[in-house]
Amino acid sequence: MTQEIAKTPLDSMHRQAGARMVPFAGFDMPLSYTSIVAEHQACRVKAALFDVSHMGRLRFDGEGSEALLDRLLTRKVSGMPIGAVRYSLICNEQGGVLDDVLVSHLETPSQQRYHLMVVNASNRMKIRNWIEPFLAEFPRVTFSDRTEITAMIAVQGPLAIDVCKRIFHFDPARLKYYHAVITDQFSKPVVLSRTGYTGEDGFELICRAEEAPRIWENLMLVGRDDGFMPAGLGARDTLRLEAGMPLYGHELTESIDPLTAGLRFACSMEDGREFVGSDALNLLATKPTAKTRVGLLPDSRRPAREGYLVFNSLGEEVGYVTSGSQSPTLDRPIAMAYVRREDVGKRDLEIDIRGTRVPAELVKIPFYRRK
Amino acid sequence: MTRDQSQLLYASTHEWADIEEAEGAKIATVGVSSFAIEQLNDLVYMDLPEVGRVVNAGDELGEVESVKAVSPLYSPVSGEVIEVHSELPDQLEKLNSDPYDFGWIVKIRISDDAYLNELLNFEDYQRQCAESA
Numbered sequence: 001m002t003q004e005i006a007k008t009p010l011d012s013m014h015r016q017a018g019a020r021m022v023p024f025a026g027f028d029m030p031l032s033y034t035s036i037v038a039e040h041q042a043c044r045v046k047a048a049l050f051d052v053s054h055m056g057r058l059r060f061d062g063e064g065s066e067a068l069l070d071r072l073l074t075r076k077v078s079g080m081p082i083g084a085v086r087y088s089l090i091c092n093e094q095g096g097v098l099d100d101v102l103v104s105h106l107e108t109p110s111q112q113r114y115h116l117m118v119v120n121a122s123n124r125m126k127i128r129n130w131i132e133p134f135l136a137e138f139p140r141v142t143f144s145d146r147t148e149i150t151a152m153i154a155v156q157g158p159l160a161i162d163v164c165k166r167i168f169h170f171d172p173a174r175l176k177y178y179h180a181v182i183t184d185q186f187s188k189p190v191v192l193s194r195t196g197y198t199g200e201d202g203f204e205l206i207c208r209a210e211e212a213p214r215i216w217e218n219l220m221l222v223g224r225d226d227g228f229m230p231a232g233l234g235a236r237d238t239l240r241l242e243a244g245m246p247l248y249g250h251e252l253t254e255s256i257d258p259l260t261a262g263l264r265f266a267c268s269m270e271d272g273r274e275f276v277g278s279d280a281l282n283l284l285a286t287k288p289t290a291k292t293r294v295g296l297l298p299d300s301r302r303p304a305r306e307g308y309l310v311f312n313s314l315g316e317e318v319g320y321v322t323s324g325s326q327s328p329t330l331d332r333p334i335a336m337a338y339v340r341r342e343d344v345g346k347r348d349l350e351i352d353i354r355g356t357r358v359p360a361e362l363v364k365i366p367f368y369r370r371k
Numbered sequence: 372m373t374r375d376q377s378q379l380l381y382a383s384t385h386e387w388a389d390i391e392e393a394e395g396a397k398i399a400t401v402g403v404s405s406f407a408i409e410q411l412n413d414l415v416y417m418d419l420p421e422v423g424r425v426v427n428a429g430d431e432l433g434e435v436e437s438v439k440a441v442s443p444l445y446s447p448v449s450g451e452v453i454e455v456h457s458e459l460p461d462q463l464e465k466l467n468s469d470p471y472d473f474g475w476i477v478k479i480r481i482s483d484d485a486y487l488n489e490l491l492n493f494e495d496y497q498r499q500c501a502e503s504a
Contacts, residue, residue, distance in 0.1 A: 020410075036438045037413045234412070234439055301460075302416040302436055326415040326438045333415075354434075354441075 008053035009151040009209040013216050017230055025121035027054040030232035039231035040238050040328040043198055044368075046227035047157030049219055050236055052197075056124030057146040057206060058131075060115040064138040069103065069115055071134060071275055074258060076268035080105040082113065085178045085195055087266050089258050090127060091277030095284060096254035097261065098130060099123040100246065102195060104180045109189070116191065116206075118152075120248045151212030155219060155228075156202035156239075158370070161194075163226050164203070167218050168192065172203050185215060197236065199243025199368055238325050241334060244295065244365030250306060250322045251293060251336055257281065260289040260338065262365075291319060291338040295365040296351065298324075300358040303333035304351045310337055311357065313348040321351065327367060334367050335360075374471040376405070380487065381496035382428075382447040385410075387471070388490060390448075390481070397481040399448045403435065405470045406500045413438040414463040420477060424452045428486040432477060446479065449486055454478040 006027045014021065019030035030051065032039060042048045060069065069077035075088035084105050090098040102118045119127045128145060135143055155164055165171045170183035172192055180193035191206040207215055220228060237247070246252050246261055258267050258281065267281055298304045303324045310319035324335035335351070339362065343349065350357040379387040385407035389400040408414070416436035426432060426446040433444045455477050459466070466474045481487075491499065 020412075031439075032412055035413050238438060302418075302441075303438075305441065326413070328413075328438070 006054075008051055009212040010051045010053060010153075010216055013213055014051065014230075019230070019232060022233070024233060025054055025124075027121065029054055030230070032232040032234045033230050036232070036234035036238060037328045039229055039235035042227060042229035043157045043200055043231055043235060043239055044329055045158070046229070047155055047160040047163065047200075047202065047223055048198075048229050048231035048235065049216065049223070050154040050156065050231055051151075051216070052154050052204065053147075053151040053209075053212070054121035055147075055152055056119040056121060056127065057150055057152065058117045058119060058124075058127070059144045059146050060117070061112070061142040061144070063140045065115050065141050068134060068138045068141050069117075070273075072131065073101070073103065074267040074275060074277065074281070075103070076273060077103055077105075077115065082107045083179045083181055085180050085193055087178075089252075089263060089266050090130065091258065091275075091281070092254060093277055093280060095257040095277045095280030097248075097252045097256055097258060098254060099127050100248055100252055100263075100266075101127075102193075104191070104193060106180060106182055106191060108182055109184070116146075122249060149209055150206050151209050152204060152206045153212065153216060153219065154196055154198075154202065154204045155223075156196045156198040156200045157228075158201060159223070159226050159228070160200070160202035163223050163228070164219060167222050175203070177201075186211060190215070197243075197245060198239035199245070199366060200239075200370055237323075238328055241323050241325055241336065242327050242329055242366065242368035244336070244367060246293070246336075247323060256338075257284055257289070259284050260291055260293065262293045288341055290341060292341050292344060293322075293365070294337055294339050294344060295363040295367055296321070296324075296335040296337050296349070296360040297363055298333050298335060298351050298353065298358050298360045300333060300353060300356075302353055302358075304335040304337075304353055304358070304360070308335075308354075309352045310339055310360070311350045311352065312343045312346060318343040318349070329368050336365065376471050377493040379471070379493065380447065380490035381493070382445060382490055383499060384445045384447075386445060386447045388447040390487065397484055398453070399450070399479045399481055400475050401432070401447060401477050401479060402470060402474045403444065403466070403476065404496070404500075408466050408470050408474075411435060411437040411440075411442060414466060417444075417460040417463060417476075419455050419457065419460065420452050422452055422455055425482075426450065426452065426479070428489070444476070447490055448479050448481050449483045450479040450481040452477050453480050
């Protein structure tokens with residue numbers, strides 16, 4: 001089946017800027033505008049702008065939204081105050097991860113309250129189909145996919161908040177980390193959220209699709225003298241890898257459970273709370289998981305890549321790499337991997353890098369933490 | 372020395388070859404085109420063959436690795452590797468600024484020049500790049 005490739009509302013901006021475009025999750029997306037390393041460093045030192053409009057934006061309105069989300073998500077949603085944002089997982093009955101998401105509890109200026117769930121681009125249709133049968137039980141919930149009528153821009157980096165506050169009516173510095181607000185920009189509503197996927201401070205904003213080019217231009221304009229750069233998917237991946245953040249399809253899949261992934265914090269399992277997958281997760285929580293997610297520093301100039309195998313000193317295969325790249329900040333290869341728990345803490349692990357066994361130091365993630 | 376990229380031959384896999392006659396043999400100096408280097412973006416590693424290795428045109432000579440991906444390096448000609456630019460892997464950043472002079476990778480003594488007809492001239496190679504961009 002050939003699928004029509006979608007363009008984000010910012011497509012023309014990327015092409016004007018000379019971006020190298022690649023297909024990703026059904027969208028034509030910028031991989032890089034100049035160099036992955038330069039864009040990565042701009043984000044770490046100044047700030048970078050990312051078009052993340054490919055991410056899925058699903059909205060839940062009406063009575064019962066909290067109860068529905070409490071069923072679907074590993075994280076408790078009911079009781080979230082207005083303006084709160086939570087990282088959560090959606091699991092199947094076996095505890096396998098269907099997606100990792102951000103849920104926000106928002107209130108419009110006309111005091112309409114709703115929940116917004118941002119899902120991975122590659123999982124949007126899967127999650128929509130997953131939610132569908134649950135909706136019958138919650139007839140007063142209105143579920144809508146807002147992805148195509150909106151755009152999403154991330155501004156990330158130490159200067160992001162300070163520099164961009166000039167163009168917002170709402171000072172984003174007033175937002176606490178993992179909090180969001182609906183504000184207005186050019187008299188149109190914008191969701192402003194102090195969240196991100198780079199390990200830096202910054203914000204993500206959601207606006208109407210037709211407003212996106214103007215907002216993008218304004219953000220670039222206001223940040224130009226401070227060294228803002230547009231950054232593509234390449235830098236987004238190296239940034240999140242340094243920050244130790246999982247990426248669906250790599251660290252997270254339907255055959256990985258949240259506990260193995262080290263995401264216990266995203267599961268509200270207290271008080272016998274029930275949600276899809278809670279039985280499986282409660283059982284898993286009774287003993288340590290067989291494997292665990294770790295960081296590896298291969299003693300090599302060549303990065304370990306996804307799928308490369310990890311061995312212990314006895315030559316036993318004890319794990320596999322899920323993401324690996326050169327780290328622009330550390331100027332050395334880094335990798336995330338699932339490794340057998342009994343081999344964690346051993347000093348002599350090796351990664352098979354295309355036929356060569358390379359020693360790899362096991363380290364705690366993240367590889368990078370902002371000061 | 373400044374190599375004129377319009378005088379080089381190119382493989383469709385983006386390696387260039389500069390063919391010279393020396394001591395009765397044809398010697399190909401081989402590198403990677405500026406187009407490919409730009410596409411690869413942020414090189415981090417290069418794996419070179421050993422001197423003495425005998426390759427056929429299209430055989431893998433080594434690998435170049437960028438932040439994002441590993442790409443094989445193919446030999447544009449058939450012959451024996453007689454020299455390897457061993458300082459290059461430590462100065463990969465220079466490949467961006469100087470892909471045709473400092474950026475040479477290997478020299479190969481050509482054993483069979485029949486395959487040279489398969490290589491592209493500069494105009495045809497440029498056309499190929501334009502079509503793929």
